[in-house]
Amino acid sequence: MARDIDLYINSSFCGFWPLDKIEEYFLEYSQKAEALSEYIDWDEIILYAVLCYDGDKQTFLSADFMLIRMDYSRYIELNSKISGNCRMFFKRNKY
Numbered sequence: 001m002a003r004d005i006d007l008y009i010n011s012s013f014c015g016f017w018p019l020d021k022i023e024e025y026f027l028e029y030s031q032k033a034e035a036l037s038e039y040i041d042w043d044e045i046i047l048y049a050v051l052c053y054d055g056d057k058q059t060f061l062s063a064d065f066m067l068i069r070m071d072y073s074r075y076i077e078l079n080s081k082i083s084g085n086c087r088m089f090f091k092r093n094k095y
Contacts, residue, residue, distance in 0.1 A: 006062035022063045026089075029065040033091040036067060040093050045075050049089040050082070061085075 004016035007025070026049060033048035040046065047068040052061045072092070079088055 003059060005060050008062065008064035010066050011064055019060065022060075025063065025065050029067065030089070030091070032067055036069070037091040037093050040069055042093055042095070043072050044069060045072050045090040045092050047075065047088060047090045050086055051089070052083070052086045055085050 004018055005022050007014045007017045007022065029048040033046040036046045047070060048066060050064045050066075052063075053059065054061050075088070075090060082088065
């Protein structure tokens with residue numbers, strides 16, 4: 001039986017949604033982050049998603065979508081503190 005996934009936008013709970021809807025949000029925010037990344041400095045990133053999993057059950061628990069500009073060093077610091085069951089996604093300036 002498929003389980004709906006907790007959806008957050010800017011860390012605000014938006015309900016439970018099926019995987020195909022989460023994938024749509026992921027693509028949308030990835031594209032938005034890509035567009036915004038053209039305007040950031042070489043040492044900055046646009047954080048656009050944090051996905052959390054249950055490692056024991058191998059299930060997808062939640063997705064939080066945002067567009068946050070930050071220094072890459074700040075991203076590294078956050079990444080070292082986040083749960084091992086979470087993944088952060090970002091875009092960098094290509095130039």
